[in-house]
Amino acid sequence: MHFSLLLVSSAVASVHAATSPFPAGVIATGTQGPTNPPAPTLGTAINQTSMARLLSINSIDDFCLFAPPQLANISDTETIEVAWCTKPRNNARVIPDGTITGVSFLKTDAYVQIMGTGDLTKLNINLNDTGGELDPHGAFGSGNPIGGNVTTNVVDGVDEPIQEWMLFIDYNQFCLRACTNANATYSAAAMCEHKLDLMGCMFVMPGTYNAPGTFETCDADVAYPPGWYPVVDGPTTTFSTFAQYFTGVYTGGNGQPTSYTVGDTVTPTAPATIPSSSNCVTTSTISNGIPLTSLGITASVSGSASSKASGA
Numbered sequence: 001m002h003f004s005l006l007l008v009s010s011a012v013a014s015v016h017a018a019t020s021p022f023p024a025g026v027i028a029t030g031t032q033g034p035t036n037p038p039a040p041t042l043g044t045a046i047n048q049t050s051m052a053r054l055l056s057i058n059s060i061d062d063f064c065l066f067a068p069p070q071l072a073n074i075s076d077t078e079t080i081e082v083a084w085c086t087k088p089r090n091n092a093r094v095i096p097d098g099t100i101t102g103v104s105f106l107k108t109d110a111y112v113q114i115m116g117t118g119d120l121t122k123l124n125i126n127l128n129d130t131g132g133e134l135d136p137h138g139a140f141g142s143g144n145p146i147g148g149n150v151t152t153n154v155v156d157g158v159d160e161p162i163q164e165w166m167l168f169i170d171y172n173q174f175c176l177r178a179c180t181n182a183n184a185t186y187s188a189a190a191m192c193e194h195k196l197d198l199m200g201c202m203f204v205m206p207g208t209y210n211a212p213g214t215f216e217t218c219d220a221d222v223a224y225p226p227g228w229y230p231v232v233d234g235p236t237t238t239f240s241t242f243a244q245y246f247t248g249v250y251t252g253g254n255g256q257p258t259s260y261t262v263g264d265t266v267t268p269t270a271p272a273t274i275p276s277s278s279n280c281v282t283t284s285t286i287s288n289g290i291p292l293t294s295l296g297i298t299a300s301v302s303g304s305a306s307s308k309a310s311g312a
């Protein structure tokens with residue numbers, strides 16, 4: 001019984017591989033992280049203590065972010081962050097209405113990208129936390145967070161598992177890119193390059209960043225991969241690349257501490273270009289309409305003494 005099921009699923013997988021319109025390196029071929037449902041699913045039960053780690057990035061009001069399971073700084077919890085979604089889906093936690101204060105949802109030929117603002121302390125991120133970067137690699141090779149996965153349906157209407165993605169998030173801003181295409185010049189890994197984690201959203205995922213209050217869905221031009229700068233020489237374009245500078249000390253085979261330096265000492269101030277957005281459709285806000293009490297939020301923690309008294 002099991003054997004024949006396996007045959008069926010591998011036959012389906014190879015048919016998919018043979019007919020996949022996606023270039024190599026775009027579609028994730030491994031298994032789903034251990035805390036995740038087998039597939040992205042809308043309308044799962046609300047569970048604000050869920051440890052599921054499956055993001056879907058589908059539209060301005062159907063997306064997810066990684067944030068800590070309990071109040072913390074991002075950089076202290078990168079391996080254990082959990083999925084928070086705008087709608088009940090993927091067994092994940094639900095982002096309470098009022099958290100997100102602005103979103104630009106960008107579709108390009110190479111990736112889908114979200115840039116947004118909000119009060120992300122509602123997603124357990126410490127006030128004033130300068131944040132960090134999540135990606136499918138990580139110290140253990142199984143993602144930051146471990147077992148974190150991302151899907152999108154923007155390319156073909158089907159939930160596609162995406163191999164290369166990156167999320168920068170702090171207490172009031174986030175940017176997320178899932179790389180949905182590749183070609184001979186730009187691999188998905190280059191377009192979702194994850195090693196520039198100190199450079200921030202506007203450098204790594206350039207685009208039109210709006211002040212809070214704008215909710216828009218746009219097409220956008222494709223950026224150069226993070227850290228790439230075109231060098232045009234007549235008909236030929238090559239690229240110079242910026243690598244983030246860092247130093248450290250490791251203990252070598254001789255048992256002696258040895259210092260090392262990687263990257264460039266001069267940090268560029270801007271990306272090569274800031275791609276334009278076009279065909280933007282705006283909306284006034286996003287909302288799932290779920291009462292905050294259903295999400296375990298009983299009273300405003302920062303409410304005044306009198307409102308607490310009247311609630312008692």
Ligand SMILES: *[C@@H]1O[C@H](CO)[C@@H](O)[C@H](O)[C@H]1NC(C)=O
Pocket residue numbers: 028029030031032033136137141142143147148149150161162
């Ligand atoms: C889940 O993430 C892991 C680690 O990045 C990856 O190897 C695997 O292919 C992903 N699986 C899916 C279904 O996206």
Ligand SMILES: *[C@@H]1O[C@H](CO)[C@@H](O)[C@H](O)[C@H]1NC(C)=O
Pocket residue numbers: 047048049050051052
């Ligand atoms: C919510 O998620 C947690 C962590 O995955 C799990 O232990 C718990 O059983 C879930 N609760 C419900 C009601 O499904």
Ligand SMILES: *[C@@H]1O[C@H](CO)[C@@H](O)[C@H](O)[C@H]1NC(C)=O
Pocket residue numbers: 127128
């Ligand atoms: C956060 O930053 C603001 C503005 O700098 C400051 O007034 C406030 O005390 C800080 N709060 C915490 C908890 O760090």
Ligand SMILES: *[C@@H]1O[C@H](CO)[C@@H](O)[C@H](O)[C@H]1NC(C)=O
Pocket residue numbers: 073076126128129130131
């Ligand atoms: C959290 O990060 C902020 C700055 O990003 C830092 O000032 C603060 O000490 C950190 N808090 C903890 C608990 O590590």
Ligand SMILES: *[C@@H]1O[C@H](CO)[C@@H](O)[C@H](O)[C@H]1NC(C)=O
Pocket residue numbers: 109110182183184185186222
């Ligand atoms: C790869 O894609 C980029 C962005 O869409 C495009 O500018 C470039 O010309 C493409 N390169 C090749 C070799 O097709």
